[in-house]
Amino acid sequence: xxxxxxxxxxxxxxxxxxxxxxxxxxxxxxxxxxxxxxxxxxxxxxxxxxxxxxxxxxxxxxxxxxxxxxxxxxxxxxxxxxxxxxxxxxxxxxxxxxxxxx
Numbered sequence: 056x057x058x059x060x061x062x063x064x065x066x067x068x069x070x071x072x073x074x075x076x077x078x079x080x081x082x083x084x085x086x087x088x089x090x091x092x093x094x095x096x097x098x099x100x101x102x103x104x105x106x107x108x109x110x111x112x113x114x115x116x117x118x119x120x121x122x123x124x125x126x127x128x129x130x131x132x133x134x135x136x137x138x139x140x141x142x143x144x145x146x147x148x149x150x151x152x153x154x155x156x157x
Contacts, residue, residue, distance in 0.1 A: 061093045064152045071148035075141065081132070082145055088131045089149055092124040096156060117157050124153050 068089060072082040099120055103113045128149050132142045 061097045061156070064093060064155060065090055067152045068145070068149055072141075072145055079139075079141060081135065081139065081142055084134075085128050085131045085142065085145055085149075088127050089124055092120070092127055093153075093156075096120045096124065100157075114157070121153050121156050125150050 065086070068086055069078070072078045072086060078086070096117065099117060103109060103117065125146070128146060129138075132138045132146060138146070
């Protein structure tokens with residue numbers, strides 16, 4: 056399975072958030088949520104890889120967890136009823152970065 060390291064994904068997201076020289080509180084909250092969800096994904100991946108056989112249902116579970124990362128990041132971004140331009144850009148980066156997970 057071709058997969059990037061989850062720390063690489065987080066680094067990419069942090070760098071995107073800091074591109075304008077600052078990470079806002081809202082961006083930080085999004086990143087914290089992504090970090091939690093990537094950790095959950097990573098633990099599930101470790102369980103799946105224990106037998107060195109990747110079953111279709113395991114792939115489906117991992118893809119669902121991957122999709123959940125973006126969904127939960129969007130929920131955090133919408134928590135103040137406004138998605139700023141910076142938050143929208145960060146969500147795009149997250150969407151592209153998590154595609155590398157599986």
